[in-house]
Amino acid sequence: MSESAAALPTPPSKRRVFASRLFSTLILWALLAVAFQWRSNWLVIAITGFFGVAGAVEYYRLLRADPHARSFNALGFVICFAYWATVIWWTMTHHSEPPMWLDLAALTASVHGSFLLCYRQQLEGALTLQRIFNTVFGVVYTVIFFGFIARLMYFRPDGNGITGLFLVLFLVMVTKFSDMGAYVVGVLFGKHKMIPHISPAKSWEGFVGAFIGSFAAAAVLLALMPEKIAPITWMHGMILAPVLCATAVTGDLAESVLKRCVAIKDTGHALPGIGGVLDLTDSLLFTAPVFYFYLSAIAR
Numbered sequence: 001m002s003e004s005a006a007a008l009p010t011p012p013s014k015r016r017v018f019a020s021r022l023f024s025t026l027i028l029w030a031l032l033a034v035a036f037q038w039r040s041n042w043l044v045i046a047i048t049g050f051f052g053v054a055g056a057v058e059y060y061r062l063l064r065a066d067p068h069a070r071s072f073n074a075l076g077f078v079i080c081f082a083y084w085a086t087v088i089w090w091t092m093t094h095h096s097e098p099p100m101w102l103d104l105a106a107l108t109a110s111v112h113g114s115f116l117l118c119y120r121q122q123l124e125g126a127l128t129l130q131r132i133f134n135t136v137f138g139v140v141y142t143v144i145f146f147g148f149i150a151r152l153m154y155f156r157p158d159g160n161g162i163t164g165l166f167l168v169l170f171l172v173m174v175t176k177f178s179d180m181g182a183y184v185v186g187v188l189f190g191k192h193k194m195i196p197h198i199s200p201a202k203s204w205e206g207f208v209g210a211f212i213g214s215f216a217a218a219a220v221l222l223a224l225m226p227e228k229i230a231p232i233t234w235m236h237g238m239i240l241a242p243v244l245c246a247t248a249v250t251g252d253l254a255e256s257v258l259k260r261c262v263a264i265k266d267t268g269h270a271l272p273g274i275g276g277v278l279d280l281t282d283s284l285l286f287t288a289p290v291f292y293f294y295l296s297a298i299a300r
Contacts, residue, residue, distance in 0.1 A: 041091065041095075041153050041154075041164065041165070042088070042091065042092055044153060044165065044168060045087065045088055045091050045150050045153060046088060048146065048149045048150055049084040049085075049087060049088055049150075051146070051277055051280070051281055052080065052083075052084050052142060052143060052146045052147070053080060053081055053084055054277040055142045055146065055277045055278050055281055055285075056076065056077055056080035056081075056138065056142040056143065057077065057277075058276045058277055058278045059076075059138045059141065059142050059258075059278060060073040060074075060076055060077050060138055062258065062259075062262045062264070063134055063262075065262070066127075066131070068121070068124075068131075069131045069134065071117050071120075072114060072117055072131045072132070072134065072135045073134075073135070073138075075110070075113045075114065075117060075135055076110060076134075076135045076138040076139055079106050079109050079110055079113070079139050079143070080106075080138070080139060080142060080143045082106075083102065083106045083139075083143045083147065084143070084147075086098070086102060087102070087147060087150050090102070091150065091153070091154070095154070096154050097150065097151040097152075097153070097154035097155065098147065098150055098151060102147075103143075103144045103147060106139050106143055106144060107136070107139060107140065107144065109139075110135055110136045110138075110139040111132075111136055113135070114131070114132040114135045114136060115132065117131075118132070141285060142278075142285070145285040145286065145288060145289055146281065146284065146285055146288060148288035148289045148291070148292045149168060149171070149284070149288050151292055152164055152167050152168050152171065152288070152291070152292055152295075153165065153168060155167055155292070155295060155299075163228070163230070166225060166228040166229050167229060167232075167291075167295070169221070169229075170218070170221055170229050170232060170291075171244070171284070171287060171288060171291045172284070173217040173218075173220075173221060174214045174217045174218050174221075174240065174241060174244045174245070174287075175214075175244055175248045175283050175284055175287045176217075176283070176284075177213035177214060177216060177217035178210040178211070178213045178214040178217075178244065178245040178248045178249070178283070179210070179213070179248060179252065179283055180213055181206075181209040181210050181211070181212050181213020181214070181216075182202070182206040182207065182209050182210035182213070182249070182252075183206065183209075184209060185205055185206050185208060185209025185210075185212070186201070186202065186203045186205060186206025186209060187206075189203075189205045189209075190202075190203030190204075190205045190206050191203060191205065192204045192205065194206070194207060195253065198253055198256050198257055198260060199252075199253060199256040202252075202253070202256075207249065210245050210248065210249055211241075211242060211245050213245075214241045214242065214244060214245035214248070215238075215241045215242075215245075217241075218237045218238070218240065218241040219237070219241075221237075222234055222237045231295065231298055231299040232295075236294075236298060240291070240294060243290065243294070244287045244290065244291060247283075247286045247287045247290045248283035248284075248286065248287050249283070250286055251282050251283040251284070251285050251286030251287065252282050252283050254282065254286065255278055255279065255282035
């Protein structure tokens with residue numbers, strides 16, 4: 001055995017990875033439980049804002065290999081931070097969902113700002129276009145998509161925010177139980193690779209487990225608190241479960257595409273057993289807007 005091979009670290013066992021993942025998951029669920037116990041809208045939005053900003057930091061950190069893109073990455077982060085600061089201020093003062101113009105303002109600022117930065121330096125062909133795209137995409141991916149959770153908090157307000165809280169609970173549980181179902185079933189029974197050139201660890205057995213987890217979470221919530229998650233009925237719940245599951249899997253794979261393109265395994269190490277913040281929220285980034293638009297179609 002060569003010295004370089006001997007120096008390679010031993011990969012953690014599946015049991016250790018599962019224990020670390022379970023610990024991180026329990027901590028995150030505990031935070032959400034505290035917010036629900038206090039019936040606190042601002043706490044849920046503050047937690048969402050924290051993960052939103054942290055996700056933006058991780059995304060723009062992925063692009064640090066290009067030293068000339070630092071100003072573009074800084075612009076994207078500033079817009080993300082300003083967006084969440086405005087969302088928190090708006091919801092605390094107006095007690096209503098953030099206006100849609102805020103998303104359009106963030107998108108407009110990212111496009112205008114990116115081109116303004118181009119005027120300061122020599123153009124580098126497609127590389128310059130890539131920097132512009134990376135900046136604008138980062139705002140859409142880590143801010144506008146995740147911001148729909150804040151909108152759900154004030155969807156069909158009932159005077160005390162309880163409706164929005166339980167709609168967010170439905171979204172998070174169906175999405176994350178889909179993730180957990182895919183992970184557990186994939187680890188135990190996964191043999192047939194799903195899309196190995198994007199994510200070698202994902203299997204078709206895990207895909208089935210994702211649907212089992214999402215249906216189970218939706219059924220439990222519909223059985224225990226049907227009045228609190230209105231307008232979601234059993235019919236809508238059974239439609240939303242596979243839709244959110246498929247969207248969650250798509251969001252997970254989308255982040256895998258990003259990581260493959262920059263040749264990294266995890267976006268960070270903030271959460272033991274999970275990775276970075278984006279590794280945790282990738283599925284919610286995709287399911288939150290889909291859930292919001294579905295509710296808007298059936299309830300407004």
